[in-house]
Amino acid sequence: MMEDAMNSTLEEFLFFSRKAQTVNKLFSLYEGLMESYGFDRLAYAITSDHEELKNGHVLGLAKVGSLNNWENYYLENNYIAVDPLVDITHSTPGIFHWNEIAKRKGLSEIQLKVFKDAEEEAGLFHGVSFSVHGPSGAKGVTLACSSQLSRKADPLVFDMANLATYQYHLCYLALMNFDFKRATPLSCKEEEILKWAAKGLTKSEIAHHTNISRHTVDYHVRNILTKLDAKNTTAALVTAIKEGLVI
Structure with a gap:
């Protein structure tokens, strides 16, 4: 065949x-x-x-x-x-x-x-x-x-x-051995939040798992969207997965 x-x-x-x-x-x-x-x-x-x-x-x-x-x-x-x-x-x-x-x-x-x-x-x-x-x-x-x-x-x-x-x-x-870096890299906390989001957690659940407030999660998410030039969390996740930021 x-x-x-x-x-x-x-x-x-x-x-x-x-x-x-x-x-x-x-x-x-x-x-x-x-x-x-x-x-x-x-x-x-x-x-x-x-x-x-x-x-x-x-x-x-x-x-x-x-x-x-x-x-x-x-x-x-x-x-x-x-x-x-x-x-x-x-x-x-x-x-x-x-x-x-x-x-x-x-x-x-x-x-x-x-x-x-x-x-x-x-x-x-x-x-x-x-x-x-x-x-x-x-x-x-x-x-x-x-x-x-x-x-x-x-x-x-x-x-x-x-x-x-x-x-x-x-x-x-x-x-x-090319080492490509984003012009504006994500912080450790932003990467952590993205990884939780990739598992399907809500912002409130992410706040619980990361021991920060829901307001602080919102702050980090806004920064993530700006750095990845994404309109929403889903688009940010797609970009992050393509770029190896979330595995």
Whole structure:
């Protein structure tokens, strides 16, 4: 069965990716898995600001992989100044399919041309982007395409590839030993309150468990929402879980 075969391949990647000793070996494993899913053009980049990423990386990003001859064409046409892909990918829940770009409102003709040229000039078809988040806000993005116009992907492939991309991102960060920190870190008490909230406790129950008043809990929650740029406690928890603040 195709699903069993894909599961087996993914399980092997999840196992061996944790044992990879170098970034090149890790990417080779990831590249092989993604190619088995039909994506033979692949690039990954860290999109978070970090001191170690300011020098020596293409476009200011920690990047590995290649999208054929697209990069030179991309730079020559200064598409980096107008390309909306990274922002759109990070703002899209799940996976962003490039063929959905035409449905986006407010994009200029030159922005749409970036995607048109990716197909016509570079032969990049069936493009998808995966947005991934790691500990302390370390964000990354994978761009995956096929050189074959006729390729038809099983919908299950995208879920498998998304899971593999998260695993790759976390393993990459571990190998590179990047220490991402929030500009405004949470205090110990704020982290404690978030952990109780993650267990489903009300503010009154949190006050009881932490030996502080309900009023003080409200004060800490307001600070948490501000620091995590969240509208409510649920949104704050989602952000905290993505950034490894709550386990």
